[in-house]
Amino acid sequence: MKILVLNCGSSTVKYQLLEMPAGEVVAKGNVERIGEPVGILKHKTADGKCVEITDQVFPTHEAGLNKVFELLLAGTVKSLDEIKAVGHRVVHGGEKLTHTCLVDDSIIEAINGVYPLDPLHVPAHVIGLNVAKKLLPNAPSVAVFDTSFHQTIPEYAYLYAVPYKLYKEDHIRRYGAHGTSHMYVANRMAKILGKDIKDLNIITCHIGSGSSITAVEGGKSVDTSMGLTPLEGLVMGTRCGDIDPAILTYLGRTKGMNADELDELINKKSGLLGLSEISNDCRVLEEGVEKGDAASIRAMNVFNYRIVKYIGAYAMVMGRVDAIVFTAGIGENSPYVRGEVCKRLGLLGVEIDDERNDCHGKERKISTDASKVDVWVIPTNEELAIAQETFDIVNR
Ligand code: ADP
Numbered sequence: 001m002k003i004l005v006l007n008c009g010s011s012t013v014k015y016q017l018l019e020m021p022a023g024e025v026v027a028k029g030n031v032e033r034i035g036e037p038v039g040i041l042k043h044k045t046a047d048g049k050c051v052e053i054t055d056q057v058f059p060t061h062e063a064g065l066n067k068v069f070e071l072l073l074a075g076t077v078k079s080l081d082e083i084k085a086v087g088h089r090v091v092h093g094g095e096k097l098t099h100t101c102l103v104d105d106s107i108i109e110a111i112n113g114v115y116p117l118d119p120l121h122v123p124a125h126v127i128g129l130n131v132a133k134k135l136l137p138n139a140p141s142v143a144v145f146d147t148s149f150h151q152t153i154p155e156y157a158y159l160y161a162v163p164y165k166l167y168k169e170d171h172i173r174r175y176g177a178h179g180t181s182h183m184y185v186a187n188r189m190a191k192i193l194g195k196d197i198k199d200l201n202i203i204t205c206h207i208g209s210g211s212s213i214t215a216v217e218g219g220k221s222v223d224t225s226m227g228l229t230p231l232e233g234l235v236m237g238t239r240c241g242d243i244d245p246a247i248l249t250y251l252g253r254t255k256g257m258n259a260d261e262l263d264e265l266i267n268k269k270s271g272l273l274g275l276s277e278i279s280n281d282c283r284v285l286e287e288g289v290e291k292g293d294a295a296s297i298r299a300m301n302v303f304n305y306r307i308v309k310y311i312g313a314y315a316m317v318m319g320r321v322d323a324i325v326f327t328a329g330i331g332e333n334s335p336y337v338r339g340e341v342c343k344r345l346g347l348l349g350v351e352i353d354d355e356r357n358d359c360h361g362k363e364r365k366i367s368t369d370a371s372k373v374d375v376w377v378i379p380t381n382e383e384l385a386i387a388q389e390t391f392d393i394v395n396r
Contacts, residue, residue, distance in 0.1 A: 002026065002082050003390050004139070005383045007089040008128030010120070011035055013064050016383040017072065017083070020391040023384050027076050031064035039064065043071045061124070062131045069135065086132045086141045087390030089180070089382065090125050092118035093145030095171050100148060100389045103129055103141035111143065117171065117228070142390040149179030152220040157317075160227075174232075176224035178206045178328075182214040183221075184385040185325045185378045190219070192363070193323065193374065201318040203311055206380065207337065208328030209237035209280065213307065215314035223317055225310050231266060234310065235303040237280035240270035242306070275299035282330045282337065289336070304340040311341070315348055321373050324350070326366075327380040333360045338377070342366075348373050 007014040016028040029043035029051075039058035043051040051071060058064040069080055077083065088103070094114040101107060108129050115122045132141050150158075158174040159167060166172040182204045189204075190197035197219035204214045211234040214224040225233025225241075235241045243266070251257045257265070273280035276299035278288065288296025315321045324345075326338050335357045342352040349372025357366040359377060367375035 001084040001391070002077065003085050003087055003387045004083050004132075004136075005087045005089070005386045005390070006128050006132065007383075008061060008124045010124045013061055013068070013128070015065075015068060016387070017076065018384065018387040020387050023387065025383075027072060028383075029068065029071075031058055031061075031068065034058045034061055034064050041067055041071075043068065045076055049075075061127045062135070065131055065135060080136060081138060083136055083139050085390050085394045086136060086139050087386040088125065088128055088132070088141055088143050089386055090143045090145045091121040091147075091177065092175065093143075093147045094175070095173075097143070097145055098148055098151045100142060100144045100393055102393060103133075103143050107143060117175070140394055142393045144180060144386045144389045146177050146179045147175045149183040150174075150176035150214070150221045150224050153223055157223045172228055174224070174227045176212065176214070176221065177226040177230040178210070178212045178214075179221065179224075180382045180385045181206050181327060181380040182212075182216065182224070184382065185327045185380055186214075186216040186219065188363075188378050189323050189325050189374075189376060192376070192378075200322045201320050202323045202325060203314050203318075203321055204325045204327065205307065205311070205331055205341075206328045207234070207307065207326065207331035207334075210239070211236050211241075211307075211328070211330070213310040213314065215317050217318045223314060233306075235275070235306050236271045237282075238268050238271045238273045240266045240274070272299050272303060275302055282334060286334065286336050300337075300340075304337060307337070307341045308344045311345060312347075321348055323374040323376060326375070326377050332362075332377055332379050335359065338366060338375075342375060345373075350375060 001020055003018050003020050005016045011034045012030060012032050014030040017026045019026055027045045032040040039056055041053040090111060092114050094117055097110055108126060112126055129141055185204050186202050187197060189202050190200055202216040204216055206212050210230055212224055212226040215222045231239050233241050248262050272285060276285055276295045278295055279285060285296040285300050289300050330337055339352060339357055342350050351368045351371035352366060353368045356364060361379055364377050366377055
């Protein structure tokens with residue numbers, strides 16, 4: 001059965017059509033610059049054909065998806081009725097939307113209700129859900145939340161030490177993010193090791209331009225580095241991760257910066273970009289490190305150190321670590337970052353094999369056979385995870 005996975009952003013739609021349960025990608029692509037004077041559509045099919053449209057306008061998400069369907073009908077499917085379900089990536093489920101679910105009007109309303117917690121993504125998700133309902137009326141939609149995997153985090157790990165009424169009335173707590181990715185690589189790790197995930201403690205490191213680390217105990221997320229928003233925790237491309245919150249009040253008072261300016265500072269001007277004053281791209285900074293550039297070294301040192309700190313903390317949280325997984329853009333592709341991090345994990349009995357670690361984007365064990373903890377690179381596949389969840393829900 002064919003399942004369409006949609007990931008709607010404010011001006012983009014990423015999509016994959018998968019044959020399930022086999023998990024084969026039949027077609028995939030993305031529409032960019034929706035609502036702008038000229039849009040971009042890239043579409044690839046399983047037979048290797050590639051279409052790139054750069055001279056058309058996509059005023060709305062609906063217009064973009066209509067074009068995608070036109071391309072699918074030109075060879076991939078005979079009728080849109082072949083698409084039996086649509087899986088939607090939803091970034092934030094808030095406190096109420098805790099599990100993958102079939103979408104009806106009440107769910108769309110509930111997703112709309114998460115707006116104050118995620119003003120960036122909610123409007124685009126709601127558009128995607130409504131467009132799917134309109135264009136594919138016979139295909140049920142399923143919402144898969146990035147936050148649901150983290151719903152198992154215990155209260156003492158999700159509460160912030162601020163007045164409790166801010167949790168009760170304003171729902172301020174840790175929600176985490178990248179849940180679908182952490183869940184996917186943790187399950188994959190268990191499969192590779194040939195063990196029941198219930199018997200494993202895994203630390204999953206999703207290190208990309210947005211980064212987070214999760215402690216997965218017996219298959220359940222018990223803590224994660226992102227918080228109320230995807231800003232907390234690790235150093236990211238342009239996001240600061242953990243800082244003393246008083247920095248914000250200090251800047252407000254001494255420089256008169258308002259909430260929007262502070263928001264921009266910590267989300268867009270910080271992280272690797274802010275520290276290096278060169279780039280938010282790890283590849284550029286790695287080149288700098290190789291050449292001995294002081295600014296690149298400074299930024300990457302802070303970046304790597306923060307990862308080590310979280311791995312150490314989560315090892316103590318779980319009491320035992322069986323495996324550490326690296327995934328996402330940097331986790332999959334940077335032997336340098338993995339090497340710098342792992343060489344500081346000796347206390348856990350981690351021993352990295354430099355030759356094995358010299359790999360990019362491939363599923364591979366990078367620890368030595370003598371290492372007390374298995375360290376692996378596992379490419380993430382959020383689309384496949386969403387398609388699997390969708391398949392399970394519609395066939396229940
Ligand atoms: P996103 O959070 O946008 O999904 P990705 O997981 O795609 O991010 O990661 C993007 C980041 O991966 C880029 O900013 C880049 O720094 C990093 N990256 C990609 N390839 C490499 C590489 N070969 N070496 C080091 N870093 C890389």
